[in-house]
Amino acid sequence: xxxxxxxxxxxxxxxxDYQSWLASDDKDIQQxxxxxxxxxxxxxxxxxxxxxxxxxxxxxxxxxLTGCASYDDDESIKTPVQNVLYDGFxxxxxxxxxxLHFNDNNRVTDIVKALENIxxxxxxxxxxxxxxxxxxxxxxxxxxxxxxxxxxxxxRNYFEEFKIFYQxxxxxxxxxxxxxx
Numbered sequence: 001x002x003x004x005x006x007x008x009x010x011x012x013x014x015x016x017d018y019q020s021w022l023a024s025d026d027k028d029i030q031q032x033x034x035x036x037x038x039x040x041x042x043x044x045x046x047x048x049x050x051x052x053x054x055x056x057x058x059x060x061x062x063x064x065l066t067g068c069a070s071y072d073d074d075e076s077i078k079t080p081v082q083n084v085l086y087d088g089f090x091x092x093x094x095x096x097x098x099x100l101h102f103n104d105n106n107r108v109t110d111i112v113k114a115l116e117n118i119x120x121x122x123x124x125x126x127x128x129x130x131x132x133x134x135x136x137x138x139x140x141x142x143x144x145x146x147x148x149x150x151x152x153x154x155x156r157n158y159f160e161e162f163k164i165f166y167q168x169x170x171x172x173x174x175x176x177x178x179x180x181x
Contacts, residue, residue, distance in 0.1 A: 002056045002138075003138055004181070005054040005058035005089065006041070006052070007051065007053070007165060008037055008051055008176065009175075010037075010174055010175055012105075012173075012175070019095060019102070022100070030096065033100075049164075050168075054158055054162065056139045058070075059138040060141075063135060063137055065085050066085050069137060084111055085115075087110075091177075091178045092104070092107045100177060100179050102176070102177055105173060105174065108166060108170050112163075112166050112170045115167075116163070120155075120160070129151070
């Protein structure tokens with residue numbers, strides 16, 4: 001078992017419902033938000049345009065794109081683009097202490113613009129996985145030289161899918177719930 005990052009595209013109505021349920025003092029109502037959200041990934045009509053999972057590569061991909069570790073959440077030490085990308089991975093708003101975060105459609109617009117300006121091949125051509133290890137990024141795979149090409153391919157593929165997911169969210173006027181756990 002590991003730590004995964006999952007992304008859910010939701011309509012404005014869904015976002016309002018989930019936020020209302022999460023704001024409740026009733027734990028059963030809060031749980032309803034999680035149950036309904038997690039059920040979306042099993043819905044046959046809810047395809048990869050609406051749900052995306054970065055699996056265990058979320059921390060490494062974030063570091064590759066920003067040069068910052070996920071635990072560096074201090075906005076004042078990052079550039080505006082680094083902050084936007086941080087929000088793309090971890091959300092602008094924390095809605096629940098159990099790891100549920102949110103980006104509204106306005107923030108999604110900023111995230112798409114930032115992702116469009118990234119040259120993933122250039123980043124991967126210059127990647128130094130020793131820095132990933134030094135930053136103690138999850139998962140602990142960055143020291144395996146024999147897997148260098150596979151890790152680069154995996155990061156490239158996840159980046160492309162992440163970018164497509166956010167573009168689809170923007171095109172459909174939706175917002176994003178993010179669960180890391």
